[in-house]
Amino acid sequence: MLAHQKKESAIFYLSQLPLFASLKPTVLEHFAKYADVFFADKGTVLFTPDTPHEKFYLVFSGWVKVYRETMAGDEAIIDVLNKGCTLGDIVGGGARTLSYGAEVIEAAELISLPRFILAEEVIRNGAFSLALLQHLSSERDLRDHEIEHRTVQTAPQRIGCFLLKFCLHAKDNRAVIHLPFDKTVIARRLGMQPETFSRALARLREETAIRVIGLSVEIEDIQKLVDYTCSACSSLFPCQE
Amino acid sequence: MLAHQKKESAIFYLSQLPLFASLKPTVLEHFAKYADVFFADKGTVLFTPDTPHEKFYLVFSGWVKVYRETMAGDEAIIDVLNKGCTLGDIVGGGARTLSYGAEVIEAAELISLPRFILAEEVIRNGAFSLALLQHLSSERDLRDHEIEHRTVQTAPQRIGCFLLKFCLHAKDNRAVIHLPFDKTVIARRLGMQPETFSRALARLREETAIRVIGLSVEIEDIQKLVDYTCSACSSLFPCQE
């Protein structure tokens, strides 16, 4: 691909992401010069806690898991990211590393940008700073919500909540959704063992009107699922956060 | 107190906080004009999820708990804040509310600032933006670490980790620390019931060389506590994050 085509494609990708949507074309062009748009297969490790932290990543499609690993080898999946999510920090000492790792779990398109490019833009562009602050602040809120979930919800409720995230645009109180990645990963993402996930899903099937065939789930009565799930949460169904 | 004295005191308070430490005097003076320094007793509710979110708070001393409450009435304590911590967002729609509440649990000195003052400063002051981004990013990392803890650590290990945070400046591998607030709150902060906390602390006492008398804890051998606790964590003792 020729250089200017590459740049055009980078501008296209960047402009699709909420975080950059409001930027002026000249800024996008500037970023595009340094952006690297790439495709990553399932299993690709983007970085680990040992990797020097030089690039900021944007997820354009696919799914990327963010995890932490203890000395003893246990893994905690913090989140699984898709379109619009980001990885890494913009500020912070040069050769610093992150305390987590990131691995592609479903084939993804990603964009990487050198951190300093973004930091420079923060200095000169107040609107961009505000957008970033809002983004980071919503990431933190997401984590807060997650801590709440893992503290007060039962396993079946956590699964219910996970399913509801894919019902945001549903009509007529019903939906058919497709689990976007392995049940094992969903289990760990929700802070439980795969075996527990399997049993909790069976339990959820009995309690609410859902049917599960492989990775596809049919929800007959969204409201019933909401009643069962959201009673143990601080916010009600189309909760977004 | 006269107006200019009040302002001087606000400047003093602000300049002590890491987040503002690197700001130019003129910026501090500007903030001080709008800042409200106040004292709050134990039990003061700063805001709940129903309160319109107009002010940004800074904790100068004391302890403030941040919690989320479910429809069913269960409470999850997300964090307990002390000096240097902040509450609220800088950006985000005007009359929006937050999804959590904040209550003073040990008499505190606080500073409040109208959100718009900070947002304005972000627009014009790149250095301030960077400082805020770093702050937010570390808040998010803190939450990530918390999710990890609650996922992979046992109750006694979580208590060990909590104790170690007060041993950062210890010498000679020993320390005597004073628990800064009620055991019930510590328990909930660590995601467990008060009864479990009590038993887990007893267990920790057997496993590592610590002694507990009321709210004061004597740690004979910090290394032993580190060995017991940090094996189930992604980072080792003076972990800071």
Place this chain on the structure above:
DNA sequence: CGAGGCCTTGACCCAGCTCAAATAAGGTGG
């Protein structure tokens, strides 16, 4: 057709929860 990965199921266990009661610790008025 066989090997390996994912998912489910069974059997059993245990950390942490619940409910209830006993004790300690702090604060108040007399």
Place this chain on the structure above:
DNA sequence: CCACCTTATTTGAGCTGGGTCAAGGCCTCG
């Protein structure tokens, strides 16, 4: 300084959600 009340904290007893270990089942791919 004491009796009394209120709020923490500990302890006991029993339960259970979710973890662990092991065995199949099922599906995909070479």
